[in-house]
Amino acid sequence: MNLENGMKLDRITTKLEQLSETELDHAEKFLDALFTKEEKPFNHYLGKFLEINQEADLFTMKLGKQTENTYGVAQGGAVFSLADIAIGFYLIKQLPEEINVFTLELKMNFIKAGTGAYLRAVPSILHLGNTTSVTECEIFNDKEELVAKAFGTFYLKRPTI
Amino acid sequence: MNLENGMKLDRITTKLEQLSETELDHAEKFLDALFTKEEKPFNHYLGKFLEINQEADLFTMKLGKQTENTYGVAQGGAVFSLADIAIGFYLIKQLPEEINVFTLELKMNFIKAGTGAYLRAVPSILHLGNTTSVTECEIFNDKEELVAKAFGTFYLKRPTI
Amino acid sequence: MNLENGMKLDRITTKLEQLSETELDHAEKFLDALFTKEEKPFNHYLGKFLEINQEADLFTMKLGKQTENTYGVAQGGAVFSLADIAIGFYLIKQLPEEINVFTLELKMNFIKAGTGAYLRAVPSILHLGNTTSVTECEIFNDKEELVAKAFGTFYLKRPTI
Amino acid sequence: MNLENGMKLDRITTKLEQLSETELDHAEKFLDALFTKEEKPFNHYLGKFLEINQEADLFTMKLGKQTENTYGVAQGGAVFSLADIAIGFYLIKQLPEEINVFTLELKMNFIKAGTGAYLRAVPSILHLGNTTSVTECEIFNDKEELVAKAFGTFYLKRPTI
Numbered sequence: 001m002n003l004e005n006g007m008k009l010d011r012i013t014t015k016l017e018q019l020s021e022t023e024l025d026h027a028e029k030f031l032d033a034l035f036t037k038e039e040k041p042f043n044h045y046l047g048k049f050l051e052i053n054q055e056a057d058l059f060t061m062k063l064g065k066q067t068e069n070t071y072g073v074a075q076g077g078a079v080f081s082l083a084d085i086a087i088g089f090y091l092i093k094q095l096p097e098e099i100n101v102f103t104l105e106l107k108m109n110f111i112k113a114g115t116g117a118y119l120r121a122v123p124s125i126l127h128l129g130n131t132t133s134v135t136e137c138e139i140f141n142d143k144e145e146l147v148a149k150a151f152g153t154f155y156l157k158r159p160t161i
Numbered sequence: 162m163n164l165e166n167g168m169k170l171d172r173i174t175t176k177l178e179q180l181s182e183t184e185l186d187h188a189e190k191f192l193d194a195l196f197t198k199e200e201k202p203f204n205h206y207l208g209k210f211l212e213i214n215q216e217a218d219l220f221t222m223k224l225g226k227q228t229e230n231t232y233g234v235a236q237g238g239a240v241f242s243l244a245d246i247a248i249g250f251y252l253i254k255q256l257p258e259e260i261n262v263f264t265l266e267l268k269m270n271f272i273k274a275g276t277g278a279y280l281r282a283v284p285s286i287l288h289l290g291n292t293t294s295v296t297e298c299e300i301f302n303d304k305e306e307l308v309a310k311a312f313g314t315f316y317l318k319r320p321t322i
Numbered sequence: 323m324n325l326e327n328g329m330k331l332d333r334i335t336t337k338l339e340q341l342s343e344t345e346l347d348h349a350e351k352f353l354d355a356l357f358t359k360e361e362k363p364f365n366h367y368l369g370k371f372l373e374i375n376q377e378a379d380l381f382t383m384k385l386g387k388q389t390e391n392t393y394g395v396a397q398g399g400a401v402f403s404l405a406d407i408a409i410g411f412y413l414i415k416q417l418p419e420e421i422n423v424f425t426l427e428l429k430m431n432f433i434k435a436g437t438g439a440y441l442r443a444v445p446s447i448l449h450l451g452n453t454t455s456v457t458e459c460e461i462f463n464d465k466e467e468l469v470a471k472a473f474g475t476f477y478l479k480r481p482t483i
Numbered sequence: 484m485n486l487e488n489g490m491k492l493d494r495i496t497t498k499l500e501q502l503s504e505t506e507l508d509h510a511e512k513f514l515d516a517l518f519t520k521e522e523k524p525f526n527h528y529l530g531k532f533l534e535i536n537q538e539a540d541l542f543t544m545k546l547g548k549q550t551e552n553t554y555g556v557a558q559g560g561a562v563f564s565l566a567d568i569a570i571g572f573y574l575i576k577q578l579p580e581e582i583n584v585f586t587l588e589l590k591m592n593f594i595k596a597g598t599g600a601y602l603r604a605v606p607s608i609l610h611l612g613n614t615t616s617v618t619e620c621e622i623f624n625d626k627e628e629l630v631a632k633a634f635g636t637f638y639l640k641r642p643t644i
Contacts, residue, residue, distance in 0.1 A: 350494070366551055
């Protein structure tokens with residue numbers, strides 16, 4: 001470890017010393033999630049922070065402090081992020097590698113408060129066109145109850161020659 | 162600092178030592194955001210991680226590693242979270258304290274890639290009923306360009322006597 | 323036939339005499355649809371004009387001059403009306419008679435131009451709550467291709483005692 | 484009038500004679516709306532049946548038997564059609580003549596029952612891109628109260644050379 005990193009580390013440690021025991025637990029949990037060495041289909045921090053994982057065509061998001069809203073249930077934005085990421089990576093897998101995928105519009109209906117150990121996303125494609133895809137994504141809790149459903153359009157950006 | 166906290170801190174420090182210089186920078190940034198002592202209208206970690214702040218009726222979200230998707234622009238889920246949080250807290254301010262606010266359905270159209278220093282949310286209320294509110298929220302970048310717009314329904318949960 | 327009706331009839335006949343042969347064909351078709359003696363689950367003119375019919379849980383809408391837009395394919399508003407009516411009456415059949423059903427919000431994605439002999443609506447219920455229901459409705463053409471899909475929330479109005 | 488038209492006219496008249504006085508009133512009203520000689524920006528029958536008219540950038544739809552649902556207020560599909568037609572023709576006016584406009588997705592939130600003499604649509608454009616436009620449309624009643632709002636994406640089809 002070089003000197004600069006050592007100084008950064010000292011500064012961070014000093015900050016961590018100010019945290020309460022609960023906050024320290026949260027800090028460790030968040031750092032573990034963010035700097036996981038696990039292979040992910042995506043490499044962005046928001047997906048890691050939300051502990052979104054993919055196995056085959058299913059995506060799960062662990063529920064915990066990172067997904068909780070003011071009322072202690074899964075934040076709408078967290079559930080939406082799960083659907084958005086699940087659809088996006090599901091699309092990417094069906095398409096040639098050079099195509100990038102962007103959300104054009106996505107609507108989510110929230111049916112049940114997101115509670116339990118995790119949420120599971122089941123994306124599907126209603127229409128795969130040349131430049132857009134119409135998709136939907138069901139979100140279930142760990143009791144297989146429907147918690148939310150997303151429905152929307154993605155843009156398929158092909159490389160310009 | 163008690164013994165248990167000291168051990169936790171050691172364990173976290175050991176993990177931080179494994180990080181690259183860039184990762185260490187990110188770790189510090191995220192910890193600063195998550196454990197800020199700043200007063201927020203909301204106390205959930207997702208809002209803090211996304212660096213969402215409120216001033217009067219305007220909400221801003223800083224753009225950075227925490228909001229970036231695979232293509233280096235603001236993640237759809239991050240932009241949606243900004244709108245969802247902005248509308249929710251805007252509603253809460255208009256309503257008696259005992260009323261809780263839940264997102265029933267929210268649709269977002271993404272118009273422009275979210276880039277620049279921050280995004281700014283301007284929520285508004287189209288209809289405030291007894292049990293639901295129809296709302297919308299415009300999202301601008303730091304050049305005042307419209308980046309996205311959300312439109313949806315919130316449930317106003319009154320206390321049952 | 324009383325005198326007043328006779329005079330009305332004369333006035334209408336005089337107007338019909340001004341129509342071209344094609345218009346006269348359309349007029350006859352529309353009058354047949356609007357004043358059909360067929361039993362319908364609904365008794366409103368818009369559904370009749372659009373030639374929407376129900377058999378068991380399936381709703382069909384004949385395609386023709388009455389549904390055509392400027393480009394000669396099914397008008398978005400006609401396809402949306404089919405979904406809205408199909409979901410509404412599908413809900414009414416599941417619920418006690420005294421409950422009225424109103425559309426709170428409905429989104430439709432148009433996937434394929436509506437052409438062929440008819441469109442067929444397949445409504446389903448994602449969630450049936452006490453005061454709202456989250457629903458969806460797929461629209462197929464006569465080749466069983468998905469033409470559009472609707473997704474939205476209905477209000478279940480119970481009688482106030 | 485040629486013989487064939489004369490026979491058609493006789494057949495229609497015979498059918499009209501079967502109608503009740505109220506039905507005859509409706510028949511006359513619908514025929515007047517459908518075969519109006521008035522100049523319209525659109526020439527499709529659904530718009531005429533719904534008595535949708537344009538003046539400058541504002542579109543109105545008369546309320547009456549043609550727009551009523553089972554509960555005697557404006558049918559969701561009628562209100563949606565007004566928004567869809569208003570946005571479509573508003574877009575067409577901003578664009579070169581050779582561009583055709585198709586609805587890709589449109590969501591409507593229904594805020595208030597559509598009653599009174601007419602509804603008025605105020606379309607606006609949030610984003611006008613090369614191939615798509617993001618738009619919205621407010622629907623007011625004759626007391627200037629917001630009755631519904633639509634929000635969605637239109638496809639701008641340019642001629643292929």
